[in-house]
Amino acid sequence: MTEPRPRAVADNEKITINLGVVDLGQIDLLVQEGFYSNRTDLIRTAIRNQLAAHGEVLRTTVARRTLVMGLQDYGRRELEAARDAGERLRIQALGLVRIADDVSPELALAAIESISVLGVLQASHSVKAALASRIH
Template sequence: MDNNRTEKATINIGIMELAQIDLLVENMIYTNRSDFIRTAIRNQLEMHKSDIERLYLQTKANSFEPESQVQGGIGIYRLRKAALSDAMKSNKKLHIMVMGILLIDKDISPELFEATVKSIKIYGKIQAQKSILELINRKGIKSD
């Protein structure tokens, strides 16, 4: 598993649940406790897939003005220089909303980013060059 795409979470679990997981691990149904927990989480998320998509769209509709230009999506979204250049040419500010990972291309300057991005709403993680991350933190562009 790619460590750059995982986060550590600490959970409290009851003794009975943990004992049952350990029995499954001991009998090689799962390789370890983490394998069981990741599988259980994936199954729950798959079961709620339509709810997640509906809630994402609902949040998107309620978080921005109706005439706003919102870019992003569910999964991995790559913000490209061309999109920001187009926004600059049309004198528009973008709102970015991503559930997953927002990848900001390295060729985007902090000046272009600041001139074209009004807000970022992210459920997940941003990967960008240090100067862009500092700008996001300094200007408060990101809203959770």
């Protein structure tokens, strides 16, 4: 029996959007005319332009809400140290939060007070179920 491969860090998260037929047709026309290589290229460019246009608001909001941007990893050792120190973590992030597979639901409950992730939370189903009331 082979061991399961570790899950790779996702650079992208898939989303689904619904567009009207006229919008979709206009996107296809811009692709045909060579402005974009494909539909996804146009959509990514449009999203990046909007994020850049609101960059200052994003920066000040991240600072005000004390969000950590990027990747946060929590393993058994980090959570045991917090629990043993009598601390309960309030995880607030914009990006990706990973709770390692070596973290039990009991340890997660003992060490994590709350989780707020704007982005993606990766954890085992049992840890997510145990923390369900603490995930905002």
